[in-house]
Amino acid sequence: MAEELPEGTVQNLLDQETLKWVFVGGKGGVGKTTCSSILSILLSRVRSSVLIISTDPAHNLSDAFQQRFTKAPTLVNGFSNLYAMEVNPTVENEELEEGIDGLFSELANAIPGIDEAMSFSEMLNDEFGEDAILGRLEGMRDVIEQVNRQFKDPDLTTFVCVCIPEFLSLYETERLVQELTKFEIDTHNIIINQVLYDEEDVESKLLKARMRMQQKYLDQFYMLYDDFHITKLPLLPQEVTGVEALTGFSGKFLTPHDPSSSRDTVEDLEMKITTLKQQLEYAETDLDRLRKGKQKA
Numbered sequence: 511m512a513e514e515l516p517e518g519t520v521q522n523l524l525d526q527e528t529l530k531w532v533f534v535g536g537k538g539g540v541g542k543t544t545c546s547s548i549l550s551i552l553l554s555r556v557r558s559s560v561l562i563i564s565t566d567p568a569h570n571l572s573d574a575f576q577q578r579f580t581k582a583p584t585l586v587n588g589f590s591n592l593y594a595m596e597v598n599p600t601v602e603n604e605e606l607e608e609g610i611d612g613l614f615s616e617l618a619n620a621i622p623g624i625d626e627a628m629s630f631s632e633m634l635n636d637e638f639g640e641d642a643i644l645g646r647l648e649g650m651r652d653v654i655e656q657v658n659r660q661f662k663d664p665d666l667t668t669f670v671c672v673c674i675p676e677f678l679s680l681y682e683t684e685r686l687v688q689e690l691t692k693f694e695i696d697t698h699n700i701i702i703n704q705v706l707y708d709e710e711d712v713e714s715k716l717l718k719a720r721m722r723m724q725q726k727y728l729d730q731f732y733m734l735y736d737d738f739h740i741t742k743l744p745l746l747p748q749e750v751t752g753v754e755a756l757t758g759f760s761g762k763f764l765t766p767h768d769p770s771s772s773r774d775t776v777e778d779l780e781m782k783i784t785t786l787k788q789q790l791e792y793a794e795t796d797l798d799r800l801r802k803g804k805q806k807a
Contacts, residue, residue: 517766518739520549520670520699524556528665536672537682541703541743543570544750545672548760551753554592561593569596576752588753664696671697673731674704675724680731687735700738702731704745707769742767754784 523532532553534546543566550562561583564571571594572579575586583593661667669690673679683700690697705728706721731740743759744767750759758780 518741520763531667533669537679540672540674542672543574545701547574559591564596662694669697670699672701675727680727701741703743705742
């Protein structure tokens with residue numbers, strides 16, 4: 511049974527000093543943004559400088575840190591060495607799309623994560639003239655090959671899979687691991703999010719049924735990935751947003767969750783207080799807006 515196996519953490523990622531790229535991926539809605547944000551915070555403690563890049567068009571990174579980010583690296587509030595940026599992986603310039611479909615098709619098939627590779631170029635230039643575009647195309651193949659070599663080097667690159675203990679997420683994770691293996695990209699960390707723990711005071715039949723279902727898939731995760739570092743994170747009653755909440759929850763990435771003592775931990779209480787403060791601020795903002803609207807009426 512999975513619950514009988516030793517819990518894993520992400521400490522191995524912090525200890526691997528040679529890592530240059532840490533990719534985080536998984537099915538939609540499993541908590542990729544939260545996990546990648548917390549990983550960046552943890553890495554900032556052991557690295558001189560860390561940059562977290564989001565290629566999600568929804569730009570959830572700004573929501574996670576409660577700070578506006580753009581395609582330019584921006585220092586995260588409360589840190590001196592952690593930067594964040596949000597970029598659109600799609601090439602918006604129509605000139606790049608005319609007459610070069612074959613080239614982009616070849617490049618796109620070179621490695622998974624080509625969107626991220628394309629996004630890195632936005633750090634260098636915001637706009638391209640015609641000559642610059644042609645020059646970029648001429649050198650793009652070499653750039654992709656160089657990125658490809660780095661992505662295939664386990665000393666430099668690793669991929670962290672985020673999932674939840676459900677069938678579709680298990681299936682998607684297995685497919686992702688197979689694709690990464692096919693392209694020789696290292697992956698040895700899995701984060702299983704939103705795990706329900708069987709506490710003694712749980713009386714809900716529905717909740718107990720969900721726990722049994724989750725346990726079935728947790729067992730399968732441990733069976734399929736017995737050589738992976740598997741980190742389990744508890745399902746929380748509130749969202750983890752803002753630097754304080756993210757930092758508070760980061761302890762679960764390094765110390766396995768213990769449901770018997772979770773209520774008494776200072777970190778959990780601090781996170782709950784932070785969440786309540788945030789909810790109060792939102793409520794006060796809504797109330798102020800309603801009052802102003804009533805005055806205008």
